[in-house]
Amino acid sequence: MRIIDKKPELFEKSSCNIWTDPYIQQQMLKEHLNPSSDGASRKQESILKIRDFILGQIKPSGSLLDLGCGPGLYTSLFGDEGYTVTGIDFNKASIEYAKKQRKDIDYICGDYIKDFPQGSYDAVCMIYCDMGTHSDNDRDLLLKNIYNSLNNGGVLIFDVFTERLMNDKQEGQNWEYAPTGGFWNENEYLLLSQTFHYPEAKAFAYQYNLLCTGQNKHFIVWDRYYSENEIIDILKQTGFRSISIHHNVLNGNNFTSDNEMFIVAKK
Numbered sequence: 001m002r003i004i005d006k007k008p009e010l011f012e013k014s015s016c017n018i019w020t021d022p023y024i025q026q027q028m029l030k031e032h033l034n035p036s037s038d039g040a041s042r043k044q045e046s047i048l049k050i051r052d053f054i055l056g057q058i059k060p061s062g063s064l065l066d067l068g069c070g071p072g073l074y075t076s077l078f079g080d081e082g083y084t085v086t087g088i089d090f091n092k093a094s095i096e097y098a099k100k101q102r103k104d105i106d107y108i109c110g111d112y113i114k115d116f117p118q119g120s121y122d123a124v125c126m127i128y129c130d131m132g133t134h135s136d137n138d139r140d141l142l143l144k145n146i147y148n149s150l151n152n153g154g155v156l157i158f159d160v161f162t163e164r165l166m167n168d169k170q171e172g173q174n175w176e177y178a179p180t181g182g183f184w185n186e187n188e189y190l191l192l193s194q195t196f197h198y199p200e201a202k203a204f205a206y207q208y209n210l211l212c213t214g215q216n217k218h219f220i221v222w223d224r225y226y227s228e229n230e231i232i233d234i235l236k237q238t239g240f241r242s243i244s245i246h247h248n249v250l251n252g253n254n255f256t257s258d259n260e261m262f263i264v265a266k267k
């Protein structure tokens with residue numbers, strides 16, 4: 001039985017991914033579509049507040065790119081407002097669902113780090129702390145691509161965890177036995193979970209060993225958190241000229257608590 005229980009190297013990538021695993025991606029889609037859950041997308045009431053916040057930051061018309069669009073909960077709202085919208089996500093189940101809902105939105109099933117959808121956008125958004133799931137190198141590559149794809153005066157809007165994340169998370173380990181299957185697999189499984197903190201890199205790693213009959217899977221999920229000054233410096237180094245930080249766009253939720261800040265960066 002191969003169980004990987006050592007602390008991962010900083011930003012190490014695992015062989016399996018929670019968003020692209022054939023079974024888990026379907027469970028993620030169900031979570032996205034539950035309007036009262038903060039699981040994969042925020043709950044509907046929060047989504048509407050974020051839509052209003054974003055609309056207040058961008059031009060009243062134009063082209064918008066949503067990175068990690070999931071099943072299109074935000075893209076469809078921006079489509080309704082008359083924007084020309086592109087959404088990209090590598091969860092195939094989510095993109096297939098999104099494509100069935102709207103023919104007027106351009107959906108791409110792909111990896112925005114490896115294969116960024118180059119274009120000329122008035123706005124780029126990336127919602128639900130997805131920026132923090134990437135290594136610093138991938139983040140810098142992504143920010144460069146976003147910057148180059150924005151029209152002059154265009155804006156990037158995203159959210160990241162603040163340093164308050166440290167108050168909610170602690171190192172430890174846990175296990176879950178699901179005799180008749182559950183979120184991680186359709187059949188019986190044992191899930192071993194570990195949380196590791198990398199304070200010098202401002203990151204947490206969540207490592208999962210999923211033990212099923214006949215196969216084991218290994219997942220690592222990263223959460224990078226930021227101070228205001230750090231994220232501002234990173235965006236300035238990318239070239240953004242005006243950056244504003246927004247707290248209290250939302251009240252707390254049961255997934256991310258009130259540990260996130262929204263950032264608006266103008267080219």
Ligand SMILES: C[S@@+](CC[C@H](N)C(=O)[O-])C[C@H]1O[C@@H](n2cnc3c(N)ncnc32)[C@H](O)[C@@H]1O
Nearest residue numbers: 019041068069070089090091110111112127128
């Ligand atoms: C936390 S969910 C948020 C979804 C959506 N932004 C929302 O708030 O409803 C993160 C999404 O980003 C997608 N994602 C993560 N990394 C990605 C990558 N490298 N390329 C494309 N999609 C990615 C996942 O598949 C997932 O749908």
